[in-house]
Amino acid sequence: MRRKLAAGNWKMNGTRPALAELSKLQTPENIDVLICPPATLVAQAAETQTVAIGGQDCHAAQSGAHTGDISADMLADAGASYVITGHSERRTDHGESDSTIAAKSTAAWDSGLVAVICIGETLAERESGKTLEVIATQLAGSVPDGATGENTVIAYEPVWAIGTGLVPELVQIAEVHDFIRSELTARFGADIAGAIRLLYGGSVKPSNASEIFATSNVDGALVGGASLKADDFNGIIEALAKV
Numbered sequence: 738m739r740r741k742l743a744a745g746n747w748k749m750n751g752t753r754p755a756l757a758e759l760s761k762l763q764t765p766e767n768i769d770v771l772i773c774p775p776a777t778l779v780a781q782a783a784e785t786q787t788v789a790i791g792g793q794d795c796h797a798a799q800s801g802a803h804t805g806d807i808s809a810d811m812l813a814d815a816g817a818s819y820v821i822t823g824h825s826e827r828r829t830d831h832g833e834s835d836s837t838i839a840a841k842s843t844a845a846w847d848s849g850l851v852a853v854i855c856i857g858e859t860l861a862e863r864e865s866g867k868t869l870e871v872i873a874t875q876l877a878g879s880v881p882d883g884a885t886g887e888n889t890v891i892a893y894e895p896v897w898a899i900g901t902g903l904v905p906e907l908v909q910i911a912e913v914h915d916f917i918r919s920e921l922t923a924r925f926g927a928d929i930a931g932a933i934r935l936l937y938g939g940s941v942k943p944s945n946a947s948e949i950f951a952t953s954n955v956d957g958a959l960v961g962g963a964s965l966k967a968d969d970f971n972g973i974i975e976a977l978a979k980v
């Protein structure tokens with residue numbers, strides 16, 4: 738059985754007072770809870786030891802002349818156990834390609850971190866019927882050989898659902914999640930593919946979490962806005978713990 742995962746991505750939000758939210762989060766025994774705060778807060782967040790802590794990005798190299806970047810080793814040293822790679826905001830704002838994301842994910846593994854590898858289509862791609870094609874290409878290019886249920890989580894985040902309040906129909910979420918599982922099975926075999934957790938992300942909130950979590954092959958969520966306040970994220974955590 739795949740252990741469910743409620744993951745929060747704070748994006749570029751939060752200074753030290755925001756850490757008070759962490760100790761208010763529920764931590765049901767039957768699920769994992771992860772918060773990925775800004776890099777400036779990772780070390781202090783990890784010290785609170787209430788939930789798992791992750792980075793939002795890492796460099797493909799572990800050290801060197803890369804001003805402003807942070808390595809997976811540094812995140813691990815700061816107490817992180819996960820790192821998000823390939824978020825659509827990184828793909829768009831920083832021009833990250835699938836091969837860059839694969840290299841970052843390998844760096845994450847080398848540092849003992851779980852890579853939360855993000856994929857998802859734009860609205861134009863969905864409207865032109867290319868969703869599954871885009872997902873297949875991003876999966877093949879962003880997920881390195883060597884993925885396992887222990888080192889990898891895949892997050893399906895349709896770009897048009899992020900921060901917009903728009904959520905795909907449940908059948909559309911199921912279609913993509915089933916497709917991801919079958920693509921992983923074809924590449925890694927049923928045992929490994931069956932152990933990799935698949936998160937849905939994009940406008941998840943307490944009011945829609947239960948129905949999303951009841952959807953085929955959804956093992957949890959990657960939550961942006963609704964992870965910033967413990968009251969909201971607790972609603973999502975509770976919904977996931979009940980599945």
Ligand SMILES: O=C(CO)COP(=O)(O)O
Nearest residue numbers: 746899900939940961962
């Ligand atoms: O991008 C997301 C999480 O990584 C989703 O953001 P929202 O939950 O704010 O739509």
